[in-house]
Amino acid sequence: MSDHGPGTVVDARGLRCPLPVIRLAARAKELPAGSEVTVLSTDPAARHDVPAWARLRGHSMVAQEVHDTPEADGGPWWALTVRLGD
Template identity: 65%
Template sequence: MTGADRPPAAEGREHGDVVDARGLRCPLPVIRLAAAARDRAAGTRLTVWSTDPAARLDVPAWARMRGHAVVAEEPLPRSGDADAWAITVELGG
């Protein structure tokens, strides 16, 4: 994905990766995020893009249960999806 393809919430991130779960329904955004986090080091930031309203509750709940922290949550205004959100999780140890 080029910088021109990325919604503004993902631009300029120094580290981390994006899990694009737009169009997927519960529980798939969390499943995709968990798979991406599986072999990552503590301190890694992963951002999940989701259009599923449940992800705004499910991702923070998953993060708490796994010892991670939600560090940002913001809309993706130019994503093409009216209700798309970017939720960034910093992985714990």
């Protein structure tokens, strides 16, 4: 697995929309502004919905990586990193 930086990682692989965004939002609520959180997701909707959530909540996208190495269910997965706003 690549380096996701010093931030928190939420592993939502295997969960379908909107659960990856919900798990991410729940974790983000516990963290101070300026923190970085990375959500891992096998659900292709997450790569659209995490940036949309970040925009709606005043956070910013830091990185979006696609991983083609098959996981448990055989498909690709995404690592989406958000920096929390105020």
